Amino acid sequence: MYRLLLFLRRVYVPLVFLFLEGLALHFYASSSVHTKARMLVVSDNIVGGVYDRIARAEHFVSLGTTNRALEERVRRLEGELAAWRERFSAAELDSIGATLTFPHEHVVARVVRNSIGRRENFIMIDRGTADGVRDGMAVTSIDGHMVGYVERASEHNAVCVSVLNTAFRASGLVSGTEHFGSVSWPGADPRVVRLTEVPKYAEIARGDTIVTSGYSFYFPEGIFIGTVEEFTTDETRASYDIDVRLGADIASLRVVTLVDNPGAFERIKLEREVLGTDAPGTATESVNAPSSGTQTAPRPETQSATGSQSTPPRPETQSATTR
Amino acid sequence: MRRVATYLGVFAVAAVVLQLFVFDSMRLSIYFSPLAYVGFVLLLPVNARPLTMLLLGFATGVFVDVFEGTAGLHTAVTLWTAFSRRWVMLLTLGRETVEEQTAMPSAKLLGGAKFLRYVALAVAVHAMLCFSLEAETWGNYGQVATKALVSGAVTVWAVWATSLVFTIKTRKKA
CATH class of the missing domain: 1.20.5 (Single alpha-helices involved in coiled-coils or other helix-helix interfaces)
Incomplete structure (x- = not known):
């Protein structure tokens, strides 16, 4: 002994x-992406105020860039409106407007914390449940490009899974075709994500537009993801691996728009009840979609949620919330 | 008591100000991810007891993991750094220095070259372990090595600067 x-x-x-x-x-x-998001919510409650001050300072410095992006967006939307006005009289537009429904709620938020240097990057924003933010909302840049989704919202803040998170999954569609696949980030270039499982007989060309397919927990269809940069065929898997240059510059995000995908919250809630988890299902949201390929993917009405000149105007800010 | 206050200051500078508020707010490159918090462990007194090293290393790792949402990654790596620090010291500073010195390692105490060797080796191992564990694969070895090199260099600078802050302060009071 x-x-x-x-x-x-x-x-x-x-x-x-x-x-x-x-x-x-x-x-x-x-640990999963949900565990990490929960930890960040805790940390945000403790030191969020300091990050908020840092973000305000950064935001102030980048006001010029943000204003230019907004001016460009307003110019584009005015162009779309003018095109509609040429085609219809004011009375006709009013009658069309009266019949429109706005399925997507929008909330505008400021980025308080963001990272690109890790394998699992998150984005913290200064809006929470009190401002209408809900778990599972899609996050887009100010010009409507895919950025991520809300993983966990507290009362005044929310933690979002960035597209630059190796656990992130979304369903992406080659615009103008019916070919879709799974979007993920390989963890290398912060401007490039990968679209996999697109059948090799799909006609792909550099510069093609990739948008969200709508087979998604989080993203309504037609949100601009990026453009095809490179693609290679994997003979054994009979599919393309496509490098997609992101439309959004994640490193310089200052303001984001949160878009509610109707039914997403209910689906997440249902999954939580069924699986007994307290967070949205693993970030592989494409599991909720039909298997990737060319089945009967509905073509998006728009090339980009906001980027196409030929698209009918979309409701941009039905309930833009500002603090 | 004064020593405790000094080390609370080191922790505040390395793990809170530099790590959380300065480096975490910078998005320069995917290779830029300095690990300044490790400075707290590396700057603990040369003669710190092994168990104290382990517990403080554990606490530092948990702190960083909670605030960065990394769920155990930094705890695992910082524990190793705290555990292996004595060997790194023996290798870079020599047995005599390690057994005689009782103060905070610094360029002033050990000499610039020795201190740099000690910090550089410890940070290099820490960064390689951290980014390899984060990558979870050997497939991106080049990327991991580049990230360790870039972030490690900035980390060494941060540790040096932190030690300088507290060395200057001590000299003024003396």
Whole structure:
């Protein structure tokens, strides 16, 4: 017994190390994107105020760029409106407007914290449930390009999974075709994501537009993701791996728009009830879509949620919330 | 008591100000992800007890994991750095220095070259482990190595700057 005590006294440091190391590695290996988002909500409640001040300063410095983006967006929307006015009289437009329904609620939020240097990047915003933010809302840049989705919203803040998160999945469609696949970030270039599982007989060309397909927990169809940069055929898998240059510059995000995908919240709630989890299903949202390929994917009405000159005007800010 | 206050200051500078508020707010490149918090562990007194090192390393890792949402990654790596620090010191500073010195490692105490060797080796191992564990694959080895090199260099600078802040302060009071 004495020898055992002597032995333990000699090796207690390595034993403590192994115990704590095992604990840390086990927690790291078993943690999901939801665990990490929960931790960030906690941290945001403690030091969110400091980040908010830093973000305000950054926002002030980048006001010129933000204003230019907004001016460009207004110019584009005015162009679309003018095109409609040429085709219809004011009375006709009024009658059309009266029949329109606005399925997507929009909330505008400021980015408080953001990262691109990790494998799992998150974006913290300064709007929460009190402002109409709900888990599962799509997050787009100010010019309507895909950025991520809300993972967890607290009362005044929300944590979003960035498209630059290796756990992120979305369903992407090659615009103008019926070919779709799974969008993910390989973890290398912060301007490039990958669209996989697109059948090799699809006609793809550099510069083709990729939009969200609508087979999605989080994203309404037609949100602009990016353009085809490179693509290679995987003979054995009979599909394309397509590098897509992102439309949104995630590193310089200052303001984002949150778009509610009707029914998403209910689906998430249902999944939570069925699976007994307290967060939206694993970030592989494409599991909710039909298997990728060319089945009967509905073609998006728009090339880009806001980017196409030929698209009918969309309701942009039905309930834009400002603090 | 004064030593505790000094190390609370080191923690505040390395893990809170530099790590959370400065480096985490910078989005320069995918390779830019400095790990300034490790400075707290590396600047603990040369003669710090192994168990104290482990517990403080664990606490630092948990703190960073909670605030960065990394769920165990930094805890695992910082524990290793705290555990292996004595070997790194023996390798870079020599047995005599390690057994004689009792103060905070700094360029002033150890000499610039020795201090740089010590910090650079510890940070290099810490960064390689951290980014390899984060990548979860050996497929992106080049990217991991580049990230460790870029972020490691900035981390070494941050640790040096932190030690300088507290060395200057000590000299003024003396």
